[in-house]
Amino acid sequence: xxxxxxxxxSEWPDAPRLTEALANxxxxxxxxTVARARxxxxxxxxxxxxxxxxxxxxxxxxxxxxxxxxxxxVAACVLALAIGGAGLVTKFGGGxxxxxxxxxxxxxxxxxSATSVSRSPSDTSATPQPSSPxxxxxxxxxxxxxxxxxxxxxxxxxxxxxxxxxLSGVVSVRGKFRDLANLVxxxxxxxxxxxxxxxxxxxxxxxxxxxxxxxxxxxxxAALARLEGEMCGFGLALGSTVEGYEVAARLVCGSVRGTxxxxxxxxxxxxxxxxxxxxxTILLSSGPHPALNEWASNLGCTGxxxxxxxxxxxxxxxDECGSSLLVVETATDDPWSAxxxxxxxxxxxxxxxxxxx
Amino acid sequence: MxxxxxxxxxxxxxxxxxxxFLLTGSSELAExxxxxxxxxxHERWDRLLNPAGYLRRSVxxxxxxxxxxxxxxxxxxxxxxxxxxxxxxESEPEYLLDALERLPERQRVALVLAYYGRYRxxxxxxxxxxxPGTAKSLVHRGLKxxxxxxxxx
Numbered sequence: 001x002x003x004x005x006x007x008x009x010s011e012w013p014d015a016p017r018l019t020e021a022l023a024n025x026x027x028x029x030x031x032x033t034v035a036r037a038r039x040x041x042x043x044x045x046x047x048x049x050x051x052x053x054x055x056x057x058x059x060x061x062x063x064x065x066x067x068x069x070x071x072x073x074v075a076a077c078v079l080a081l082a083i084g085g086a087g088l089v090t091k092f093g094g095g096x097x098x099x100x101x102x103x104x105x106x107x108x109x110x111x112x113s114a115t116s117v118s119r120s121p122s123d124t125s126a127t128p129q130p131s132s133p134x135x136x137x138x139x140x141x142x143x144x145x146x147x148x149x150x151x152x153x154x155x156x157x158x159x160x161x162x163x164x165x166x167l168s169g170v171v172s173v174r175g176k177f178r179d180l181a182n183l184v185x186x187x188x189x190x191x192x193x194x195x196x197x198x199x200x201x202x203x204x205x206x207x208x209x210x211x212x213x214x215x216x217x218x219x220x221x222a223a224l225a226r227l228e229g230e231m232c233g234f235g236l237a238l239g240s241t242v243e244g245y246e247v248a249a250r251l252v253c254g255s256v257r258g259t260x261x262x263x264x265x266x267x268x269x270x271x272x273x274x275x276x277x278x279x280x281t282i283l284l285s286s287g288p289h290p291a292l293n294e295w296a297s298n299l300g301c302t303g304x305x306x307x308x309x310x311x312x313x314x315x316x317x318x319d320e321c322g323s324s325l326l327v328v329e330t331a332t333d334d335p336w337s338a339x340x341x342x343x344x345x346x347x348x349x350x351x352x353x354x355x356x357x
Numbered sequence: 358m359x360x361x362x363x364x365x366x367x368x369x370x371x372x373x374x375x376x377x378f379l380l381t382g383s384s385e386l387a388e389x390x391x392x393x394x395x396x397x398x399h400e401r402w403d404r405l406l407n408p409a410g411y412l413r414r415s416v417x418x419x420x421x422x423x424x425x426x427x428x429x430x431x432x433x434x435x436x437x438x439x440x441x442x443x444x445x446x447e448s449e450p451e452y453l454l455d456a457l458e459r460l461p462e463r464q465r466v467a468l469v470l471a472y473y474g475r476y477r478x479x480x481x482x483x484x485x486x487x488x489p490g491t492a493k494s495l496v497h498r499g500l501k502x503x504x505x506x507x508x509x510x
Contacts, residue, residue, distance in 0.1 A: 022472055
């Protein structure tokens with residue numbers, strides 16, 4: 001236990017009162033036992049082996065049967081683009097390709113801090129060819145440009161969505177944008193749910209205003225219509241339908257839909273419309289799933305090409321893609337534990353959609 | 358010293374959530390930050406010489422990444438919290454916390470670590486990824502700014 005800061009305390013007479021005020025503020029936090037148990041459960045598992053994503057082109061594996069009970073899809077928007085710093089370098093070459101993630105420059109110097117995306121000046125593959133893997137990620141440069149223009153509006157609001165485990169309805173989530181244009185939402189499956197509710201992050205930011213949202217039997221449209229009146233420029237709506245859960249995220253280029261278990265975290269991020277969907281996206285999935293194909297298709301991505309890396313991850317790219325999309329079907333069935341260059345992939349992601357089959 | 362990630366979790370989860378809450382201002386964000394930090398420790402456990410230190414650093418980093426990277430947000434917070442109100446015993450805590458909120462990010466974090474976490478300069482330096490001298494300087498300048506914000510200067 002660190003020693004009391006007597007020296008500093010004597011430096012400023014209000015120090016003890018500041019300590020007391022901070023302690024009182026901190027004591028306001030009620031430890032969420034569900035969240036705590038969730039972490040404890042994760043820690044009970046063996047650490048997954050680190051994975052260096054080294055993509056090698058191999059014949060496409062046979063499509064897995066639709067026996068996947070659950071496919072979690074993690075869309076990595078690498079949003080910390082907007083923050084600056086060193087970044088993620090992706091390069092491809094010839095028939096082989098590798099994805100290399102540099103340790104990001106960090107505001108505070110440690111691990112797990114902001115990541116930005118940039119292309120190394122020395123990267124000779126910086127000019128991607130059409131239909132090449134590099135083309136898939138070419139928008140990194142564009143995004144970096146966007147990021148430079150919007151570096152002051154980067155913001156993550158998180159919503160915790162907890163659903164009744166017995167809820168039989170469908171949850172629809174849609175993002176609508178007027179002046180703002182970048183929805184990032186995270187829907188992670190929850191093992192233990194409570195009453196349906198979405199808890200917004202406190203306060204609002206800029207043009208993004210948050211509001212409490214309750215599941216509504218009227219469906220997403222009704223909820224959305226209501227929310228649009230309450231939220232400026234951006235809305236999340238939840239509605240229930242039947243059998244399973246539905247997630248619909250409307251981005252600028254169209255709708256994204258899939259079925260998903262009720263999740264617990266939503267993240268939203270605001271950006272200018274010009275930069276929407278030029279954001280490079282990496283999807284981490286525990287396997288192929290029709291909903292994923294539909295999503296990719298909605299994003300304008302067709303012409304699937306598959307490759308398997310040394311760790312057994314299947315990397316999917318697209319000959320035609322309206323956005324910069326790369327799909328990594330992880331070797332394990334737990335995308336949450338996926339690593340890229342030894343770092344949890346979740347450090348690089350901003351969008352998580354969890355699908356159920 | 359914790360002998361396993363689970364042991365470290367038992368000991369540090371709650372304190373880290375409270376610390377992250379002070380840094381992010383949101384209990385939900387704090388939970389996410391701490392979860393991510395513990396998982397990062399878990400992944401690297403065999404290679405970490407000081408897991409507790411790594412955990413603290415991760416929590417601080419992730420908190421800063423989550424809540425502190427938006428200059429605009431900070432500016433709004435500062436602007437909105439610049440409320441003139443009488444300073445009396447009842448309002449004292451909020452008065453101090455408001456002033457703290459208006460500090461530059463690293464100074465604010467340094468003071469939270471120093472006065473809530475009771476961290477020494479070397480521990481603050483470790484958490485912030487800077488030299489102890491820099492950490493001392495951050496605390497010193499933070500205190501100076503606090504005095505200024507509070508009208509004590």
